[in-house]
């Protein structure tokens with residue numbers, strides 16, 4: 001280790017919402033070619049990664065108190081997905097692969113404080129893995145936008161490259177193609193406001209993709225991209241699309257319950273995010289989003305919160 005090398009790095013890893021998701025083809029490897037527009041939102045996990053003299057990877061992962069209370073309330077129903085043991089955590093795989101790929105002799109210790117619901121279509125595990133890779137890169141003085149790192153991220157999970165942000169500067173939204181791993185930043189005309197509801201049942205992404213159907217004439221994301229540049233909530237809301245919403249609704253009955261509850265509120269439009277089970281509504285401003293979240297929380301259909309778009313942040317150094 002060099003004298004001025006940081007010993008540990010921390011990063012807030014945001015959740016994402018899919019504003020648009022269209023399936024283009026089913027590939028020979030079983031994955032789907034798609035076009036999706038994602039936006040990062042201010043619901044964060046916090047990950048700390050430190051170098052270790054012992055040449056292995058250990059990861060601790062727990063809910064922060066607020067989310068722990070939500071998980072506890074629904075224990076016994078099929079509930080919010082359980083957090084994986086260290087060896088099954090995507091962060092463990094990411095850091096192990098990082099050590100191999102970059103021939104790092106040191107080990108890593110990571111701790112994750114989670115608030116992003118698991119199995120919700122909000123990209124929690126992917127965001128944690130991206131944060132871990134970016135933190136490890138900083139600890140080992142490797143450029144965060146090194147092509148080998150992005151390649152590794154894409155191999156580990158389709159959603160992970162989005163959470164690297166853009167080498168060109170602050171990024172909060174992007175269009176993802178390929179199986180989701182090819183990222184092009186998208187400009188948005190202003191902060192976007194949402195209400196997000198996560199029902200007390202998680203869904204498996206693989207299961208939803210197993211049930212999906214590729215349309216014969218896929219829709220284009222062009223109108224959504226134009227609406228985002230304009231930054232007007234009503235236009236963005238009118239272009240929401242998620243081709244996984246049908247198979248997600250068929251996988252969990254909770255999704256229809258949540259969508260009907262959101263439909264009765266003054267949101268500008270609503271949709272399922274990713275493969276579900278969380279759903280969101282587009283709101284005209286922060287005050288309306290908070291009021292709707294408060295009312296939906298009282299409706300007993302899960303956990304509701306207001307959110308807004310954020311830029312994907314850089315890791316911060318900790319020399320201690």
Ligand SMILES: C[C@](O)(CO)[C@H](O)COP(=O)(O)OP(=O)(O)OC[C@H]1O[C@@H](n2ccc(N)nc2=O)[C@H](O)[C@@H]1O
Pocket residue numbers: 018021030031032033034036121123126156157158159160178179180205206209210274275
């Ligand atoms: C639903 C989304 O969250 C939308 O952003 C992503 O497409 C899913 O991304 P992810 O959770 O990172 O998914 P991965 O870990 O790469 O894949 C999980 C499973 O989903 C299916 N999968 C995923 C991505 C894709 N383009 N086609 C697929 O068919 C595959 O069966 C795969 O085994």
Ligand SMILES: Nc1ncnc2c1ncn2[C@@H]1O[C@H](COP(=O)(O)OP(=O)(O)OP(=O)(O)O)[C@@H](O)[C@H]1O
Pocket residue numbers: 061081082083084088089090091112117118119120121122123124125126128129159203205274275276
């Ligand atoms: N760090 C992690 N945080 C949460 N879940 C994890 C993590 N690592 C592995 N997992 C496993 O991954 C599964 C789903 O992860 P995640 O919460 O990211 O799904 P998702 O919200 O559907 O994401 P996506 O939108 O990317 O499909 C969980 O069932 C969990 O057991």
